[in-house]
Amino acid sequence: MSDQIKFIVDSLNKEPFKKNYNLITFDSLGPMQLLQVLNDVLAEIDPKQDVDIREEMPEQTAKRMLNLLGILKYKPPGNATDMSTFRQGLVIGSKPVIYPVLHWLLQKSNELKKRAYLARFLIKLEVPSEFLQDETVADTNKQDISAMEEEKDQLMKRVERLKKRVETVQNHQRMLKIARQLRVEKEREEFLAQQKQEQKNQVSTESLYSGSQK
Structure with a gap:
């Protein structure tokens, strides 16, 4: 335990x-202070956790922390x-x-x-079974999944609308083809420039090596 606290x-x-604790002052923290320290660490991992726990009900704090710990795959001893x-x-x-x-x-x-x-973008969150047995965490997890699925549906609808909008533009296929050709030419130009620079570097290295041998 002492190594853990240290x-x-x-x-x-x-x-x-940037706290200013020593072993004694840290171990002397009261329950609310210790919870706030835990919350500060969680907020560093997920900024959405940046709250003053004094403004929350204890059950609300526990629910929020349990939900994040489940997402992070923490397994209690x-x-x-x-x-x-x-x-x-x-x-x-x-x-x-x-x-x-x-x-x-x-x-x-x-x-x-x-x-x-990354959890914000996952459709299915792998929350440890221990946490899923807690009703509040299970409910929150279902709500999060539902919200992300809804967000995904909205995104797909926006993509479809954009596709239709592009298709209404005259000669859009020709424009896309030209854009692809330009991209290929640009990539080829960048590749040739890189090759040229590498050759210059190689020549410079060989010149230095030859000079040192004389």
């Missing part, structure tokens, strides 16, 4: 958090029957619950940022 404290004292204990620990700001979460988040922050970002 890692958490060291990480929180660095960018982007223990088995699925401990899920209610884990949820309650989040509500009350329990150290045995929050410390392992902080440790996991801070270890994988860069990877988790990508996962949180």
